[in-house]
Amino acid sequence: MIAFIVRRLLQMIPLLFGITLITFVIINAAGSPFSDLQFDPRVTPADKERIEENLGLNEPLAKRYVIWVSNVLRGDLGYSLINFRPVSDRILGVMANTLILSGLSLLISLLIAVPLGIYAAVHRNSIIDRLVNLTAVAGYAVPTVWLGLLLIILFSVKFSEWGLYSLPVGGVQDLRGGGGFWDRVEHLILPITALVIPQVAVWLFYIRSNMLETIRQDYVRTANAKGLGGRAVLYRHAFRNALIPLVTLLGLSLPDLFAGALIVENIFAYPGMGRLTVSAIGDKDHTMVMGITLVFAFLVIIGNLLADILYAVVDPRIRLD
Amino acid sequence: MASTESARVAAIEDIQPQLDAAALPERDWTGLGRGDTSAPGYWSRAWRRFRRNRVAVIALIITTLIIAFCLAAPLISRYVTHFTYYENHLGQALSQPGENDFILGSDGNGRDVLTRLAFGGRVSLLVAVLAAMSILIIGGSIGAVAGYFGGWIDTVLMRAADVLLSIPTLVLLILVSSFYQPSPAELAILIALVSWAGVSRLIRGEVLALKHRDFVDAARVLGASNSRIISRHLFPNIVPQTIVWASLAIPGLILTEAALSYLGLGVRAPQPSWGNMLQDAKQYVRTNWTLVFIPGLMIYITVLCINLVGSGLRDALDPRLNQ
Numbered sequence: 001m002i003a004f005i006v007r008r009l010l011q012m013i014p015l016l017f018g019i020t021l022i023t024f025v026i027i028n029a030a031g032s033p034f035s036d037l038q039f040d041p042r043v044t045p046a047d048k049e050r051i052e053e054n055l056g057l058n059e060p061l062a063k064r065y066v067i068w069v070s071n072v073l074r075g076d077l078g079y080s081l082i083n084f085r086p087v088s089d090r091i092l093g094v095m096a097n098t099l100i101l102s103g104l105s106l107l108i109s110l111l112i113a114v115p116l117g118i119y120a121a122v123h124r125n126s127i128i129d130r131l132v133n134l135t136a137v138a139g140y141a142v143p144t145v146w147l148g149l150l151l152i153i154l155f156s157v158k159f160s161e162w163g164l165y166s167l168p169v170g171g172v173q174d175l176r177g178g179g180g181f182w183d184r185v186e187h188l189i190l191p192i193t194a195l196v197i198p199q200v201a202v203w204l205f206y207i208r209s210n211m212l213e214t215i216r217q218d219y220v221r222t223a224n225a226k227g228l229g230g231r232a233v234l235y236r237h238a239f240r241n242a243l244i245p246l247v248t249l250l251g252l253s254l255p256d257l258f259a260g261a262l263i264v265e266n267i268f269a270y271p272g273m274g275r276l277t278v279s280a281i282g283d284k285d286h287t288m289v290m291g292i293t294l295v296f297a298f299l300v301i302i303g304n305l306l307a308d309i310l311y312a313v314v315d316p317r318i319r320l321d
Numbered sequence: 322m323a324s325t326e327s328a329r330v331a332a333i334e335d336i337q338p339q340l341d342a343a344a345l346p347e348r349d350w351t352g353l354g355r356g357d358t359s360a361p362g363y364w365s366r367a368w369r370r371f372r373r374n375r376v377a378v379i380a381l382i383i384t385t386l387i388i389a390f391c392l393a394a395p396l397i398s399r400y401v402t403h404f405t406y407y408e409n410h411l412g413q414a415l416s417q418p419g420e421n422d423f424i425l426g427s428d429g430n431g432r433d434v435l436t437r438l439a440f441g442g443r444v445s446l447l448v449a450v451l452a453a454m455s456i457l458i459i460g461g462s463i464g465a466v467a468g469y470f471g472g473w474i475d476t477v478l479m480r481a482a483d484v485l486l487s488i489p490t491l492v493l494l495i496l497v498s499s500f501y502q503p504s505p506a507e508l509a510i511l512i513a514l515v516s517w518a519g520v521s522r523l524i525r526g527e528v529l530a531l532k533h534r535d536f537v538d539a540a541r542v543l544g545a546s547n548s549r550i551i552s553r554h555l556f557p558n559i560v561p562q563t564i565v566w567a568s569l570a571i572p573g574l575i576l577t578e579a580a581l582s583y584l585g586l587g588v589r590a591p592q593p594s595w596g597n598m599l600q601d602a603k604q605y606v607r608t609n610w611t612l613v614f615i616p617g618l619m620i621y622i623t624v625l626c627i628n629l630v631g632s633g634l635r636d637a638l639d640p641r642l643n644q
Contacts, residue, residue, distance in 0.1 A: 018484035026493070030500030141625035143576050145583040145599055146617030153610045259491035263580050277492060278584055281499045289496065297488045304487070 004312070008305055019297045020072065023290050024065050032057055033081055033284040055081070068290070077291035082283050087291035091273065095295070097172065098272035101188065102261040105195035106253075113200045117207025118242070121215065122234055132204055139201030144260055148194040148267035155190060170269035191268045195260050206249055207242070214242040244315045251307025254300045367561075370637040377633020380626040387623050391442035397435070404433035406440040407591050415609050426611055428601060434615060441593035442619060448509045448588070449574035453567045455513030456520055461563065463517060464524030465551055469532055479525070482518035490516050491580065498586045505588050512577060520566060527559045561638040568631035572624040579620050595620045 037048045052058050071078060077087040120132035152169055160166035167190055168174055173183045214220065215238050223233045262274030273292055280288040371377060398405055402424060410431035418426040425434040467478040493515040503511055531537060540554050581587030582596025590597060595616045602612035
């Protein structure tokens with residue numbers, strides 16, 4: 001097991017190297033972040049050059065890449081070009097918000113989708129199964145942006161117009177709630193709903209088809225033939241095996257999860273990494289953008305590594321060497 | 322005559338599953354090699370299976386209607402709404418549907434929503450279809466080359482795919498499109514440049530599974546070059562998978578365009594797309610909720626229907642999957 005983890009960690013090195021290279025090249029191909037200053041009448045060309053010189057922006061690209069990567073290796077993501085505060089501080093400050101939003105939405109989606117998907121598969125072609133299928137098909141196609149805005153329109157705007165209890169439009173806390181626990185929860189309800197609905201649909205597909213596949217296996221038939229009751233077979237034998245592939249899918253779903261969080265954070269003005277990404281790009285804050293991209297990629301890689309390890313833990317048939 | 326013909330076809334339909342099971346490795350997926358033996362070929366049998374799927378057929382009809390609606394945008398503008406998509410009527414901005422001759426209302430700049438919906442759909446669909454085609458071309462050739470040649474070429478290409486797969490595609494897209502401010506066609510290419518990795522893995526897997534089959538060896542023994550083997554022997558065998566992939570990817574790409582344009586980084590004003598109509602409508606959630614509802618509904622219906630057509634195609638083209 002330890003050898004496996006060490007080998008996987010070693011495999012991450014070229015991957016991380018590739019990620020730094022791609023990020024650096026894409027961002028720096030866009031030119032100097034200060035190119036707009038040439039249109040600013042208050043800034044002379046000499047000033048602009050001095051700023052770029054101070055920040056090391058006129059060094060050759062290769063040299064800048066080496067400097068940046070060696071800093072990153074030491075855990076230093078550099079300083080924001082906008083307020084010259086450390087990029088890592090800023091990212092760490094909002095990372096918890098993003099992890100809460102995406103983690104909770106994933107958890108809730110699974111809590112809804114696993115029992116429903118299993119039930120639908122076991123009672124194939126029943127009314128519940130048809131409803132589950134319909135929900136999955138309908139939920140899978142919903143544009144997150146549209147869903148988020150509709151939630152705002154209904155639960156914030158219309159509910160307050162109708163004099164009903166209404167939910168906040170965005171942010172994480174407000175003066176009305178005073179930042180307490182319930183205030184935070186209130187602000188999370190709509191963004192999480194917008195993330196959960198499409199996710200539930202995806203998980204329902206996977207879980208239902210995995211379970212259907214598992215029910216058809218020989219050992220399930222054997223267990224039935226031995227005279228075990230239907231429930232024991234389903235929950236002791238089939239259910240646990242049907243969940244194994246989900247572990248891998250969990251790892252693979254992380255990029256989509258973060259992409260969804262990015263959209264939702266921007267709809268609900270939720271201060272997380274997704275909102276920081278878009279605002280940093282608007283500000284041409286190149287070091288910040290590179291830092292966030294790296295952190296996103298790093299989270300995905302770590303998630304995949306955990307999924308692989310977990311896979312070996314839940315399925316002893318997997319040989320790690 | 323006609324009745325014996327159809328009886329023969331029905332008989333073939335009946336035994337076809339057994340034929341499929343027996344003759345799978347040498348099966349001619351394209352039906353091109355069958356000459357005029359007049360047994361229903363692969364594609365006509367697939368079409369038969371597709372037609373039996375009522376939901377998929379209805380979805381196909383609705384998809385066709387939506388495409389027709391978008392293609393007919395200039396006609397709609399001229400004969401139905403009598404507005405162009407860029408024409409401002411600031412005095413009549415934010416009309417509700419039906420008000421001031423705006424059938425579906427007008428937006429914050431007093432532009433007709435219905436006209437913009439038709440023109441916006443063209444852009445959204447164009448971006449999605451073009452992106453899907455470019456992804457197939459890029460990812461398909463990379464995957465085919467990696468799978469066919471193997472060795473260090475495979476390693477390098479697949480490590481590159483790993484790198485792309487570990488950065489959320491939307492983050493990469495935001496970066497790229499914010500720096501280059503692309504036109505819709507360029508946007509499609511940019512989307513393809515950052516999202517080919519998944520397809521390349523799919524195609525590589527298929528090629529790996531095919532390349533040691535007897536018919537490939539036979540072609541090589543006959544002296545066929547690598548490029549001929551890839552294009553004439555391997556490629557026709559993965560056509561069904563690529564069609565299924567494309568029909569399931571296009572809805573996802575429509576959603577990608579919508580998300581990007583919503584963030585202000587996709588299709589840019591004044592050119593309408595369903596995504597940037599949503600972005601524009603965001604500020605009017607308190608007064609004109611239909612501005613949000615209508616373009617989003619179009620995206621939703623389109624994505625839903627193409628998804629259904631796609632899964633119908635999957636079942637029709639690969640009956641083994643659905644047994």
